[in-house]
Amino acid sequence: MKKAFVIIIVLFSIVSCNKTEEKVEIKISKPKTKKVEFGFNYNDFNVVHDTVKKGDSFGSIIQGQNIGKKQVYTIVEQVKDSFNVRTIRYNKPYTILRSKNKTNKLQVFIYQPDALTYYVVDFRDSVATAYKKVKPVTFKRKIIGGVLKSSLSETLGNNSVEAALASRITKVFSWSIDFFKLKKGDRYGLIFTERFINGKTYDGVEDLQAAFFEYKGKIVYAFPFEKDSLSGKIEYYDDEGKTLKNFFLKTPIKFSRITSRFTMNRFHPVQHRWKAHKGTDYAAPRGTPISTTASGVVEQTGYTAGNGNFVKVKHNGTYSTQYLHMSKILVRRGQRVTQGQTIGLVGSTGLASGPHVCYRFWKNGIQVDALRLNLPTGESLTGNDKTRFLNQMEPLKRELDSIGNL
């Protein structure tokens, strides 16, 4: 456990050394330099920063500030067109500015529903007024990379500042790289943009512009490309315009014939009654290797009276496949498997009239016909698309390739 923790720290400093520094800097300088915020000079007020507690409302917050119940109602009515006080939510930050004189009167209430937006309710005049402001967002481009000092997997699985970037990277490369297999000494490079509010407050990763990982001695690139500007859909391609998405193998066994297709109604050969068959049967001699049709993690292994010995593999958040009636299971639950890897042997355990594998396919938790499925649409680029892509990609690739020299 201790070891894992150290790795996480080290990797986060690899991925985001600049940002960590920035954040620290902001924290330290906050009390000294942040005299003007939301357009108010804090020197002129008694300032309280707080967050909305459970059960708090606009009324309960300002009522404690020399404002009576009736007055609250009047204020709510006065500002309702600019600020609906019912939109105040638990755990969101607010700021209260009170007069610096003896009366210590409530002057301004500022509510921040998100990092970008804030509402100001000004009580200084006889009639309260309210307005909404949105802070300006700027983008900063960042290039990081070099040589991995440890495996990247812990970083990518970690739930921290960089979680958004990590999850984007794993998603983009999920069909082509097993992040658990990246090792010390492998090179990587990332170009991405980050959002900053008011030019200084970090607000997350905007987009991943280019990336590469050295994987099994090969460099795997990823560049985003919008094939159809109308759809706005962005897919990632390698430096030759090939899709990074891996299609499923057509069949779980090499030389086989289909003996039964996916149907909602078939006459069961063993049970001798009509029922749904939510899979495709491939007959093959007992002992024939069964391959997982795509990479993933073994989600389930076991035996049931109907399925016999079976294995279920989860490929990503969308797809899972299952293989039934095995004579032998060759993987364990939790094990990572790569496309084409043998996970078991053909048999006739469970409800089976002869040796075959029943291949089942899940999409978003629903069993579907693998033979009729439009599998991941990541087609490689051709023609004009490819030319356009290569033009966009080349300068980015040059930047990535120069990272080693940083």
Ligand SMILES: [Zn+2]
């Ligand atoms: Zn079947």
